[in-house]
Amino acid sequence: MHDVEFAFGTTEEAVDEERLRRFRARLDLTWSESLAANTEQRSAFRDRLGERYQPGLDAMVMLHVCAFEAAEWAHGAIESASKDDPDRLEFANYYEVVRGLFARTMLAFDEVTWLLRGGYPSGALTRVRTMQELVIIASVLAEHASPGADHPELVEMYVRHHEVFIRSVADELTATGALDPEKYFDADTLAALDAKRDELIGRYGKRFKSMFGWAGPLFPDDKPISMARLSGLVTTKLNYFYGLSSSHIHGGSQGWHENFVTRGDEVALACGPTNLGLVVPAQLATTFLLGMLEVAIPAAIRRDGHTDDTGAMFLSGIRRVAERAIKALSAAEERVAEEERACQAQRRNSADT
Numbered sequence: 001m002h003d004v005e006f007a008f009g010t011t012e013e014a015v016d017e018e019r020l021r022r023f024r025a026r027l028d029l030t031w032s033e034s035l036a037a038n039t040e041q042r043s044a045f046r047d048r049l050g051e052r053y054q055p056g057l058d059a060m061v062m063l064h065v066c067a068f069e070a071a072e073w074a075h076g077a078i079e080s081a082s083k084d085d086p087d088r089l090e091f092a093n094y095y096e097v098v099r100g101l102f103a104r105t106m107l108a109f110d111e112v113t114w115l116l117r118g119g120y121p122s123g124a125l126t127r128v129r130t131m132q133e134l135v136i137i138a139s140v141l142a143e144h145a146s147p148g149a150d151h152p153e154l155v156e157m158y159v160r161h162h163e164v165f166i167r168s169v170a171d172e173l174t175a176t177g178a179l180d181p182e183k184y185f186d187a188d189t190l191a192a193l194d195a196k197r198d199e200l201i202g203r204y205g206k207r208f209k210s211m212f213g214w215a216g217p218l219f220p221d222d223k224p225i226s227m228a229r230l231s232g233l234v235t236t237k238l239n240y241f242y243g244l245s246s247s248h249i250h251g252g253s254q255g256w257h258e259n260f261v262t263r264g265d266e267v268a269l270a271c272g273p274t275n276l277g278l279v280v281p282a283q284l285a286t287t288f289l290l291g292m293l294e295v296a297i298p299a300a301i302r303r304d305g306h307t308d309d310t311g312a313m314f315l316s317g318i319r320r321v322a323e324r325a326i327k328a329l330s331a332a333e334e335r336v337a338e339e340e341r342a343c344q345a346q347r348r349n350s351a352d353t
Helices: 017-082 088-118 121-144 154-176 187-204 213-218 227-234 238-244 279-296 310-352
Strands: 260-263 266-269 301-303 306-308
Touching (some): 017 279, 017 301, 088 154, 121 238, 121 279, 154 187, 279 310
Antiparallel strands (some): 260 266
């Protein structure tokens, strides 16, 4: 048997200095040519992707535009309808949080569209995961913390929840050595952060310092609060989709093999753009955007015997745009999948002959 040893890591010290110099010189000479060739190749791929998926991706852009217009209308309409309401402040505080969650959802949706346009469905799924969390939180607040609901105090608890972690963040930053603790975190600063954390825990309870601790009043069993438990308060159907994106976010064993692609007898690394798998993240993103819109856009505003149903019209039109987007993307992906099947069959036939 032969003894084999593989050395990984930085090994420049073990390489002949003259060989290394010549290698770097050749790299510098071919840099521009190689960059131009690879850039052209990627541009050509995205041109082909655009030819197939453009109608669906354009519809997703319009979905974003329509959702923004609906949100702007809702904000103005709510302010106008509430201007003489003596209790308007409570609703204004609640709705401002909803608007913030909606804005983050809209940004994530736009990022999904951009990633799909580039051919990165796995990256799109990570932003879908963010959209899902935002929709779940907004839905929980809408059901349990809006004015007249059972726990209106959750609005303040949610808004202030991040404050309870500032002290631990200071410790983590200090541990990195990136900041001078004497300059940024002197004794008085740390004491103030300790006092703020203790105040919050004293006001809201020990669970407030845990993940999703702001939702503690909704779970009297005192068990840890997870996103799955929060989701269960509004719908159990979302739990599966939350796990669907885990392998694209975390380093667990579920996804270690997902970036191998087999073509004939060859197994290669799939670590660039693709023209397949775009429909699922698009469909989830549109679903979650619609879910957020149902929280952020009033379908009807009733005041003094008059009903304004402009919101219902907005929501109906937006759902129509969403359906158009998914229909176009699905048709494009089926066409691409059929072309891929034909290509694979041709490869097999060539190999057999």
